[in-house]
Amino acid sequence: MRIDKRWPAALLAGASVAAGVVALGLSVRRAPGDAEPPVDDEPALGDVLDAVAEPVLLVEGSAITLANRAAITVMGTQLVGQDVLAAIPHPEAAERLSDLDMGDGGPIELIGLGGAKQRWQMRVNAVGGGRRLIHLIDQTESHAAERMRTDFVANASHELRTPLAAVRGFIETLEEAGDDAEMRGRFLSIMGAEALRMQRLVEDLISLSRIEAEKYRLPSDAVDLGALVDEVHAELVATGDGRGRDIVLALAAVPEVTGDRAQLSQVVHNLVGNAMKYGRPGTPVKIALVREGDEVRLAIVDRGEGIPAKHIPRLTQRFYRVNKGRSRSLGGTGLGLAIVKHIVERHRGRLSIASQVGVGTTVAVTLPMQP
Numbered sequence: 216m217r218i219d220k221r222w223p224a225a226l227l228a229g230a231s232v233a234a235g236v237v238a239l240g241l242s243v244r245r246a247p248g249d250a251e252p253p254v255d256d257e258p259a260l261g262d263v264l265d266a267v268a269e270p271v272l273l274v275e276g277s278a279i280t281l282a283n284r285a286a287i288t289v290m291g292t293q294l295v296g297q298d299v300l301a302a303i304p305h306p307e308a309a310e311r312l313s314d315l316d317m318g319d320g321g322p323i324e325l326i327g328l329g330g331a332k333q334r335w336q337m338r339v340n341a342v343g344g345g346r347r348l349i350h351l352i353d354q355t356e357s358h359a360a361e362r363m364r365t366d367f368v369a370n371a372s373h374e375l376r377t378p379l380a381a382v383r384g385f386i387e388t389l390e391e392a393g394d395d396a397e398m399r400g401r402f403l404s405i406m407g408a409e410a411l412r413m414q415r416l417v418e419d420l421i422s423l424s425r426i427e428a429e430k431y432r433l434p435s436d437a438v439d440l441g442a443l444v445d446e447v448h449a450e451l452v453a454t455g456d457g458r459g460r461d462i463v464l465a466l467a468a469v470p471e472v473t474g475d476r477a478q479l480s481q482v483v484h485n486l487v488g489n490a491m492k493y494g495r496p497g498t499p500v501k502i503a504l505v506r507e508g509d510e511v512r513l514a515i516v517d518r519g520e521g522i523p524a525k526h527i528p529r530l531t532q533r534f535y536r537v538n539k540g541r542s543r544s545l546g547g548t549g550l551g552l553a554i555v556k557h558i559v560e561r562h563r564g565r566l567s568i569a570s571q572v573g574v575g576t577t578v579a580v581t582l583p584m585q586p
Contacts (some may be wrong), residue, residue, distance in 0.1 A: 241415075263523065270335075270351040274299050275344075277313070285296065285406065286351070289329035299349070303337070311339055312349075317484060327352070334358045370534040374416055374549065378409035419550040423533075426478065426557045434475040435586045440511055441466050443476065444502055447483045451491070458491040458500070465503040469511045471585040478558045479582075483513070485551040487576050490517035510564075514579040521572035530568060531556040555580070 226440045234488050257457055261281055264271050264520070270286035272294070279302060282294040289363050290302055299312050325335040336352040385402045444466060444520040452459040472479075483502075494517030501516040522530070526537045534549035569578040 233549045269353060271343075272299065272302070272349040274312075274347045274349060280346075289333075289351070303349075308337055311337075313393060316451070322352075324354070326433060344381045369550075371416075374534065375413060376414045382406050391488075416548045417551070419548045419554060422481070423550055423554050423557065426554060426561065428580075430557060430561045432477070432561075434473060435478060436474060437471040438474040438476045438479055439471050440479070440513060440582075441469060441504055443480055444504060447480060447487060448502070451487065456491070458496070459492075461491070461498065462487065463501045467502060467505045469504055469506045472511050472562075472582040473585045474562050474582065475558075478561070482555050482558050482580060485555050486515045486580070489551060489578070490576070492514050493517060494519040498575075506584075508582050509584050512579055512581045513521060514577055516575060516577045518575040521574050522568075522569075522570040522576055523572055526569060527568050531566070541548050 260273075261283070264273070264281065265281035267283055268285060270289050271283045272286055273281035277300065279294050279297050279401060279453055280291075287294060294302055300309060303312065303325070307323050308325060311323060323336050323337045323339075328335055332355065336354050338350045338352070340348045340350070342348050385406050389399060389402055414532045443465065448459075448462055448464060451462060483501065487500065487502060494500055498518035501514075501541050503512075503514045503516070505512050505514075522537055529535045530537075531552045533553045536549050556566055559580055559582075564580055564582040567579045567581075568576065569579075
């Protein structure tokens with residue numbers, strides 16, 4: 216029996232690259248007298264490993280004898296010939312890699328290899344002749360997604376727990392308040408406000424869930440943004456809120472955009488609502504609509520306290536607030552800009568936020584025109 220560092224091309228057909236690497240690591244050939252010459256058109260093992268998108272190492276004893284391009288990119292250029300324990304200096308991997316007789320004992324989670332936030336799943340397979348194949352599977356994005364999901368559930372639970380605790384506390388107080396009509400009226404007013412806050416939060420959570428479910432389905436309707444802004448403006452003025460009269464329109468004649476009218480209405484309501492809440496009382500809230508090449512740009516400008524630059528990159532994160540106390544007191548759920556971001560992404564548009572402390576904030580949405 217002769218072990219040849221050639222990969223049998225016929226065996227690649229119908230098999231995944233990673234499974235083929237693990238199962239066939241080195242090509243084993245049997246021929247009378249071990250004299251069969253290698254087939255010239257069979258690719259070398261190194262070439263096959265280079266085709267694998269994730270890091271793969273071939274180890275003989277404790278020394279690395281082969282590393283694909285992905286492994287060199289992550290772990291450095293001096294891999295071949297290096298001791299595998301030095302190349303993967305991770306305590307959880309040391310026991311598996313130091314036991315030369317141990318094959319696949321299940322995946323091992325590695326943290327920090329190639330970067331402080333990188334996470335990998337390491338698999339070790341014996342491939343014969345004292346050789347082992349090490350396959351590193353990148354888990355960074357899936358871990359980040361799971362962390363985001365966990366944080367989202369924790370934040371949503373916290374946001375609901377606070378008003379629920381307030382409502383429960385006031386109910387208990389009312390039970391002991393007797394016939395004090397003034398106290399009863401004041402507490403019922405607070406309970407109503409907290410219940411409305413919970414309702415808004417639940418509605419925003421449902422809305423965000425629906426938008427995310429549709430994010431890969433492109434909208435196809437033609438939407439007149441100018442008419443939509445006029446409609447939202449009329450609604451806000453009719454609410455009786457004095458800030459509605461502070462809205463100033465600067466709407467140029469623009470082509471229709473491709474979109475979902477209900478979702479775009481939600482974008483305008485959220486952005487104008489934010490500008491009205493966080494702009495200084497009595498100052499204008501400007502809504503501008505212009506054409507820029509093959510796109511339409513909607514901008515909402517307020518004259519408020521402004522937002523420090525360090526906060527701007529995180530404003531579209533769920534439940535992120537610059538001033539938590541003020542946001543809650545104004546009825547914010549912490550989800551408005553997250554909803555706007557997801558709607559804009561579904562429409563293949565762009566969202567930009569610019570702000571100057573003490574001057575105000577401009578939030579702009581740019582959308583492609585209807586073909």
